[in-house]
Amino acid sequence: MNNTAHVHQLNPNAIALCSLGRWIASRHWVPATGGNFSIRQGENSALVTASGKDKGELSPQDLLPVSWQDEQLSSPHGTPSAETALHAELYRLDPAIKAVLHTHSVHATVFSRLALADSYLFSGYEMQKAITGIKSHEQLLPLAVFDNTQDIPALAKQLRQRWQQKPLPFALLVRGHGLYAWGHSLEQAKRHLEGWEFLIHCELERIKLTGLP
Numbered sequence: 559m560n561n562t563a564h565v566h567q568l569n570p571n572a573i574a575l576c577s578l579g580r581w582i583a584s585r586h587w588v589p590a591t592g593g594n595f596s597i598r599q600g601e602n603s604a605l606v607t608a609s610g611k612d613k614g615e616l617s618p619q620d621l622l623p624v625s626w627q628d629e630q631l632s633s634p635h636g637t638p639s640a641e642t643a644l645h646a647e648l649y650r651l652d653p654a655i656k657a658v659l660h661t662h663s664v665h666a667t668v669f670s671r672l673a674l675a676d677s678y679l680f681s682g683y684e685m686q687k688a689i690t691g692i693k694s695h696e697q698l699l700p701l702a703v704f705d706n707t708q709d710i711p712a713l714a715k716q717l718r719q720r721w722q723q724k725p726l727p728f729a730l731l732v733r734g735h736g737l738y739a740w741g742h743s744l745e746q747a748k749r750h751l752e753g754w755e756f757l758i759h760c761e762l763e764r765i766k767l768t769g770l771p
């Protein structure tokens with residue numbers, strides 16, 4: 559075992575993220591190596607999942623240290639997620655963000671293709687209060703929707719433009735692709751992910767039953 563692997567084995571953040579990956583996979587939100595996760599390590603760096611791994615079978619060595627001071631967003635220890643630039647942009651936009659979780663659930667993927675505008679407003683759900691800052695089911699809760707692209711730096715640029723108009727409430731949806739959720743701790747990121755997945759599932763069911771988007 560080299561030094562880096564040894565350090566990661568003992569890193570409680572890495573261990574916690576691997577364990578959360580198993581829970582997320584048990585919900586069927588990261589099929590076929592889809593999804594990626596990260597946890598902040600410092601002001602300018604995070605541990606990011608290695609590309610192409612089964613996110614339900616991560617071990618600490620699969621979490622690669624990446625610094626966004628280096629424009630390459632590379633790691634000497636392997637190839638970080640293809641979507642690392644989006645994680646890095648979120649960490650740059652809000653220094654309070656501690657963890658970012660990206661999933662490919664069936665519900666979020668299908669819903670994202672029905673949400674045709676660049677934002678979808680949720681209202682009327684008690685579960686909206688799972689999102690930090692939301693105090694009532696009557697409050698309007700917007701979910702930003704971006705078109706999918708393989709150009710992740712371009713997507714990160716769109717995110718920055720949208721965020722500068724108004725910070726996003728702990729999630730965004732990429733059309734035909736999946737959900738990103740984040741938080742000011744790993745536990746909060748998990749709660750936001752579960753809350754948003756629940757809200758999206760409910761809206762999808764409502765649209766299926768009523769035909770009304």
Ligand SMILES: CSC[C@@H](O)[C@@H](O)C(=O)COP(=O)(O)O
Nearest residue numbers: 590591592593594609610639640
């Ligand atoms: C299984 S295809 C999914 C990928 O294209 C991508 O969207 C994804 O979420 C996982 O990419 P990865 O590079 O493993 O982090």
Ligand SMILES: [Zn+2]
Nearest residue numbers: 592593660736
């Ligand atoms: Zn993805």
